[in-house]
Amino acid sequence: MAERYSRALMKHFTDPQNIGKIENSTLAATGFNESDGDGVKFYLKLEDDVLKDVKYTIKGCPRAIAASSFTSEAIKGKTIEEILQLDPKKIFDELGIDESFTCISMPLNAVKRALKEYSES
Amino acid sequence: MKVYLDHAATTPLLPEVLTYYSEVLRDYPGNASSLHYEGQRSRELYNWAKQKIADCINADYDEIVFTSGGTEADNIALFGYLKATKKDRPNRKKVITSTIEHEAVIETVKELGEQGYDIYFAPVDEKGIVDIEYLKDNIDDQTAICSIMYANNEVGTLQPLKEISQLCREAGCIFHTDAVQAMGKVNIDVSDIGVDMLSASAHKFYGPKGVGFLYVKKGTPLEPVFYGGGHEKGLRSGTENVPGVAAMAKALELVTEKIDEKRDLYSRWTDQILETCKQLEGVQINGDPENRTPGSMSLSFSGVNGEALMGMLSMEDIAVSTASACSSHSHRKGGSHVLSAMHCSEEFINGTIRVVTGYDSNDEQIDYFCDKLVEKVNLLRRLSNG
Numbered sequence: 189m190a191e192r193y194s195r196a197l198m199k200h201f202t203d204p205q206n207i208g209k210i211e212n213s214t215l216a217a218t219g220f221n222e223s224d225g226d227g228v229k230f231y232l233k234l235e236d237d238v239l240k241d242v243k244y245t246i247k248g249c250p251r252a253i254a255a256s257s258f259t260s261e262a263i264k265g266k267t268i269e270e271i272l273q274l275d276p277k278k279i280f281d282e283l284g285i286d287e288s289f290t291c292i293s294m295p296l297n298a299v300k301r302a303l304k305e306y307s308e309s
Numbered sequence: 310m311k312v313y314l315d316h317a318a319t320t321p322l323l324p325e326v327l328t329y330y331s332e333v334l335r336d337y338p339g340n341a342s343s344l345h346y347e348g349q350r351s352r353e354l355y356n357w358a359k360q361k362i363a364d365c366i367n368a369d370y371d372e373i374v375f376t377s378g379g380t381e382a383d384n385i386a387l388f389g390y391l392k393a394t395k396k397d398r399p400n401r402k403k404v405i406t407s408t409i410e411h412e413a414v415i416e417t418v419k420e421l422g423e424q425g426y427d428i429y430f431a432p433v434d435e436k437g438i439v440d441i442e443y444l445k446d447n448i449d450d451q452t453a454i455c456s457i458m459y460a461n462n463e464v465g466t467l468q469p470l471k472e473i474s475q476l477c478r479e480a481g482c483i484f485h486t487d488a489v490q491a492m493g494k495v496n497i498d499v500s501d502i503g504v505d506m507l508s509a510s511a512h513k514f515y516g517p518k519g520v521g522f523l524y525v526k527k528g529t530p531l532e533p534v535f536y537g538g539g540h541e542k543g544l545r546s547g548t549e550n551v552p553g554v555a556a557m558a559k560a561l562e563l564v565t566e567k568i569d570e571k572r573d574l575y576s577r578w579t580d581q582i583l584e585t586c587k588q589l590e591g592v593q594i595n596g597d598p599e600n601r602t603p604g605s606m607s608l609s610f611s612g613v614n615g616e617a618l619m620g621m622l623s624m625e626d627i628a629v630s631t632a633s634a635c636s637s638h639s640h641r642k643g644g645s646h647v648l649s650a651m652h653c654s655e656e657f658i659n660g661t662i663r664v665v666t667g668y669d670s671n672d673e674q675i676d677y678f679c680d681k682l683v684e685k686v687n688l689l690r691r692l693s694n695g
Contacts, residue, residue, distance in 0.1 A: 193620070198624075201617075201620060202621070202624055204692065207695065208695050209695040224614075224644060224655060224658075224659040225655055225656050225659055226614055226659065243695070245692065245693055245694060246692050246693060247612060247614055247689075247692070247693035248614050248617065249614050249616040249617055250616060250617050250620040252614075253617060253692065
């Protein structure tokens with residue numbers, strides 16, 4: 189465990205932040221791993237293009253849980269434009285996981301995909 | 310409190326074995342192949358270990374070949390037999406195994422396929438029992454060797470070896486079994502089973518790592534698959550691991566004496582853990598409830614990722630293993646090939662942990678595990694449900 193999971197990853201995995209749902213969210217963002225049924229669903233509350241609140245539900249491995257928690261903290265309070273600019277590499281670096289684990293980038297990619305569609309609609 | 314419940318992965322040395330192992334390391338420095346007095350002392354101990362191992366499985370002294378472990382024993386059995394019989398039995402090109410074998414056999418058989426043998430993987434039912442009808446249909450006068458594991462490493466299911474050995478005998482082919490997960494957990498009598506070769510590994514029965522053995526029934530043709538000083542009748546060259554085999558023999562002697570006692574104890578703990586699982590909806594118990602290695606449980610939880618559950622339990626100093634590795638990584642295998650072969654749903658495969666009790670387990674640990682299991686499954690389900 190100690191070698192494979194960094195301290196930062198364990199912090200988010202064992203105490204994930206912003207878990208839950210938002211009743212009147214502006215939009216939802218989902219990421220899903222078809223091969224094993226794991227997935228995350230973000231509830232995003234926007235006000236004037238600013239993400240005022242974010243919650244999510246998740247079924248996933250420790251990396252996916254930690255990445256979702258980290259992502260929720262990283263995007264909260266930011267504008268749509270700022271979120272779309274976020275580089276997933278930052279999450280890999282912060283959590284100490286190499287980039288071959290796609291479950292780390294799945295949460296941010298899901299949020300960015302949903303926000304892009306929302307902006308263009 | 311540390312709670313180790315991963316005894317199918319490996320077992321800690323028994324205290325008596327550790328003491329004995331240390332003494333032999335200290336007191337028997339001689340090379341067992343040396344002809345001087347130190348060498349002869351080591352040789353005597355080496356021979357004692359071989360006789361002890363043979364006695365534990367109702368074999369003869371010269372039917373035991375010491376190896377570095379189960380994987381090496383499996384490789385020597387399969388490659389060694391086919392190499393020895395290639396010229397005399399050219400029509401026997403079929404190699405039969407099952408879909409739920411350990412990689413030590415599966416990968417070896419795949420390599421034999423690459424070398425031109427016709428390889429067959431027998432399916433299993435939902436309990437993990439190999440399809441006997443498939444074996445009846447495919448074991449014939451074209452079959453060289455059939456290798457079916459004694460007990461599965463993930464779900465503990467015991468296979469009907471006597472029935473399979475009968476099929477092999479009738480077809481004139483050799484029957485090998487990987488008994489790594491069964492040795493020390495169930496009474497093994499090679500004559501009663503009718504097996505030709507059997508592999509075992511010491512660290513699975515409270516002996517040291519890096520040592521194991523292959524039982525080879527008298528008269529079974531076998532050639533070396535690697536070469537050197539000709540140790541172990543040429544089948545496993547390399548300086549004899551005297552402390553390793555002595556400690557292995559001591560461990561097997563000790564655990565064999567306690568098989569019945571431990572079966573009853575483990576059965577009580579298994580009942581307690583399975584009863585705890587009933588408090589949680591969406592639970593599946595994998596394997597054959599009537600016919601598996603004592604203390605082995607494969608538990609699947611819906612709405613839960615097995616690796617996350619293992620990680621949560623590990624944070625509470627509980628060690629279990631998971632059958633699922635995160636499939637998001639390009640270099641990692643996804644879910645368990647064993648559970649897939651048993652037609653387990655992806656949802657359950659993804660949410661599986663393996664729990665195996667052992668000699669160092671106790672009532673207090675099992676109570677603690679049961680409490681934490683319920684707590685962590687519920688916690689992970691809250692994460693997925695919000």
